Amino acid sequence: MHYSLALYWDTRDVTRWVDSLVWRQAKGSTFQELQVTFRGWFPTSLVGRWDLYGSYAAGTPRSELLFRGGVIPPDRPGVVDVARGTVVPDSVQIVDWAWIAQRTTPRTTLVIAPDRSAAARAAARADSPIGYWSFVPAATMHAAVRKLAALGRFRVQVLVPDYPMTATVIEPTRSLFDAIRGLVDGTDIDGGRAVAKSADYFFRRDRLTLVIGDKTTTHLRVGRTLNLSADAIAGLQLSPSPFRHVNRLLIKVPAA
């Protein structure tokens, strides 16, 4: 069987310059990443889309789009390394669109409330004074999550129970994804961030959809189902699942 990978930067096939390549999704991560080591690279621009194609057939090298719309994370230092007289192999980390969707922030302060008067009251009562704010009408958690996802230009599928919502303020410093997690899982009192390790968040790539489920969700479907035959398994290693044991949960529900 023939396996081939092809890496494209914008519309250019850059596979010839690739020395080694790792395509991975870390355990529990919502986004995928590519770690590419180039034999030598002269970027005309650091802005560009990266796509990885794969195929089982030599004739159609781009039959599967494995990695779509990747970017180099802007906060990453040292993308290009030049030393006098030598060609330094450069290793570049590329993350896919889910990483971008996860970091999209609202432009202004958002106030989610069932009606405008409740939003105004919540804005007036906020801990720190807020300036210009946008009103996002939503009466339930599911509706609010869908509104936030629409602002981030991705779709969302919520498979966790709904609850009616009171007014809540989302500062522009929080990403939309973190705001969604705060609505779904609650906000940690100490850190002020969404609580980690609670609901399961998946980015469903074929539908550009954020899928939110939890341990009791039975109808979770992400991607194609992988049926591995016995021949397809070279080896496996089993270990017990680790778990974090929280034995007490204090939920603070503010007065409306």
Place this chain on the structure above:
Amino acid sequence: MSLSPNKTIRTVYDKFSIPSEFGVGIRSVSEELDVWQHPKLQLTLVLERRLSIVRDSDGAEVQRVVEKWFYDQPTQYPVHELHETSVFTWVPGVNHRTSLILAQRDWKTYWYENGIVGNKPSWRTTREGYVVYDLTGQPYEPIDVEKVLKGEGKLVPQGPRRIIADSARVLAPAIAASAVVKQQDANQHAIWQRISLEEQIVRDDFQRWIITNLKFDYLTGLSDVQTVIELKEPLTIELPIELPAPDLKASDAQAAGVRLEVRGGDGELKSVWPEETVQLIRVESYAIFRRTVTQPARTFDGDPYGLYEEGETPPAVVVRLPLEHTDVTDLDGDPASPLPPPVGYTEAEDNDIPDAEGSWDLVAEVENEETLRGMPGRALVMDEGVEQGGVYEYYAVARVGQTESPESNHETVTYNGSRTFQSSLRVLTRGTEVDVLAPPRDGLDETYGEAMIIEVPADALETDLGQLGRDFGLRHLTQEQPGLECTLTPSFPVLFMERGQQCTVPQAAWETWGNSLHLSTQLAAKKWRVEGFELSARRQGERLEVSPGRIELTEIL
């Protein structure tokens, strides 16, 4: 005192055209019913019926049927029945003017053995009427007394002597067969006489009726006697059993479903003679019904997960907009095809018909499990057709034969499955606190673990805070059951992977020998979920050599 009519119903059927049995065309039929109505009971008896048939040609009444029923009391059978048929026809030797003449009369008498009214009655019907005889064709020969006295002449009697007895015909069939000659000097004559006798004699034997049917034809002299024995209907007594409502207990049995326990519902039969006793009537079966109050993952038909949202969907291509690309083309230089638009859809694999809320479904019909006589009935059912987080309402009924008890108490159960929590509420000045405690884990101290404090922007007035605590408790406190994680090395690079997709791994079995030790174990075929993966490629000469990498899986519980 016989019943007399207190109501008359007259009905005229006009523009009627059927041939009567006496062979004339009909213009109209009128019917008069003399009816006795019981003043209070819903009981109506017809005492007399007069049917009049008017001839089509000249409007003369050609047939009149008078039927009378004589009752002493309002019973099922009358004492006598009279049927008289008068007809406008030629009766040889009797009615040459063709006026309305009584042609046939049936007289029926009912009686009961031993005089017990209400038994199967015996009856006798006597039919009289005109019978047409043919006469001998010889001319009338007057009796010559002298010759007779001399012994030469014959003494030939007049009239009946000339009748041919074998030619007897009842009038109506004779007319129908065109056997009546309408001439005054025809050799025919009609005589009013008895025609037939029918009798049914019922004798009451133990558990059976002995019924003798007797028929006698006066014209032919033939008789027919048959005896039939009919068994009486067996004696059945419907005892009114009043079953009390059984007692239902429903509880969350965690992994086994909802535990439903029914008790009681046995009827009691009290007798006071010869002594006061109470007999327990055993419940044969219990039927348990369920109604779905709420059920998670089911919102409404066609879109169970609320995926479809009306209005403009966010355009798919703008995901790349943060990279400020305006001239996006595909790899061949053509304009990029947009990603498939979102559609209103439901999950393709989910074909279950959602339970209509509010409809009662029969969950189980179980037999009484109590085997000891005289003990109240009981039954135990596990309802497994419930979904975690659903709220269900149950009731039961007890059944004995066709008798069904009233509904038992209604029990509402919130099925939390294998995860149950304790929670408490505290109302504070600025909101409410829901304190949720995880259930103790096997082998661990109750105080083991950490506490988590979160803030949820729920509307405290509208939210069922207990449910909210349960939902968040399920998510945050879920102690994963002892599951497995698997790092799998495929034998070839698997393309198209993403976290969250399902993975089925076949049953893997392996054996190990070490000196005298032999270990054999296997991995049951289960569903797994991809939690992460890695696939690497390295340059080998001109091409990238792809290594299979590894796939991280977790068990789907």
